[in-house]
Amino acid sequence: MNAPDLPPADPLAPLLSRVSVGTKYLREPAPSPDDLLRMATAALRAPDHAGLVPYRFAVVRGAAKQRLADLFEAAARAHGKSAEQALRDRERATAPPLLVAVIARIDAGHPLATVHEQWIALGGALANFLTAAHALGYGGKMLSGSKVRDHAVMSAFCRPGETLVGWVVLGTPQGVGRPKFDKPTPDELLGEWPGPADTQDL
Numbered sequence: 001m002n003a004p005d006l007p008p009a010d011p012l013a014p015l016l017s018r019v020s021v022g023t024k025y026l027r028e029p030a031p032s033p034d035d036l037l038r039m040a041t042a043a044l045r046a047p048d049h050a051g052l053v054p055y056r057f058a059v060v061r062g063a064a065k066q067r068l069a070d071l072f073e074a075a076a077r078a079h080g081k082s083a084e085q086a087l088r089d090r091e092r093a094t095a096p097p098l099l100v101a102v103i104a105r106i107d108a109g110h111p112l113a114t115v116h117e118q119w120i121a122l123g124g125a126l127a128n129f130l131t132a133a134h135a136l137g138y139g140g141k142m143l144s145g146s147k148v149r150d151h152a153v154m155s156a157f158c159r160p161g162e163t164l165v166g167w168v169v170l171g172t173p174q175g176v177g178r179p180k181f182d183k184p185t186p187d188e189l190l191g192e193w194p195g196p197a198d199t200q201d202l
C-alpha cells in the first residue's frame, strides 16, 4: 500500500518558526552534549570572511552554574544593587537548564576581514546556533546585560583581547513562543536597487 500523500514539509520551517525563549519558559532537559556539538557545527556554517571563526562558546553547566551565580551576585553588589536584586541576578545563572557563553575574538588588524565583518560572522554563528537548538526541539535566548562589562565576570571568561558578548540560555521550551517585535514585511525588507541614483531614491 502506498503511503498517503502528505504535503511536503517546508524546508525552511525551523528558520521561519524560531523565536527566543527566555529562562522563565525553559525546563529540563537541556541540549545533550551530542546536540550541543551539532549546534556548534551549525554555528561553524555561518558566513565567515577569511574563515577566522572570530568567536568561541563556553558551556556553563552543573557546578559551574553556581560559580557563575557567585560572580553575578558579586557584580550586582559591586554595582550598588540591592540584596534582592543581587539574588535575582544569581538566579540568572542558576535558573536556566544550561548556559553557553558567547565570546568574541575580533582581530582588529586583520588584512582581509574588517572588524564589522568579523562581528557579522559572530552574529551569523549565533543565529545558526539558536536555530539549530530550535530545530532539535530546544528553546533558547541570547542574554547580556551590564554584567558582561563587569571586570570580574569578563575576566572569568575572556582571554586577553577577547570580548564577552553574553550567554545563550537553553532548555526545553514550555509552550509555543510568539515573535516579540513587529518587523517589516519580507517585501519591505527586500528592496530593488535601481542603479546609480541620488541617495534619496535608495
Ligand SMILES: Cc1cc2nc3c(=O)[nH]c(=O)nc-3n(C[C@H](O)[C@H](O)[C@H](O)COP(=O)(O)O)c2cc1C
Pocket (backbone or CB within 6 Å): 018, 019, 020, 021, 141, 142, 143, 144, 145, 165, 166, 178, 179, 180, 181
Ligand atoms: C548580543 C545580544 C544580546 C542580547 N541581550 C539581551 C538581554 O540582555 N536581554 C534581553 O531581554 N534580550 C537580549 N537580546 C535580545 C533577545 O536575545 C532576543 O533576540 C529578542 O528578545 C527578540 O526575540 P526574537 O529572537 O524571538 O526575535 C540580545 C540579543 C543579542 C543578539
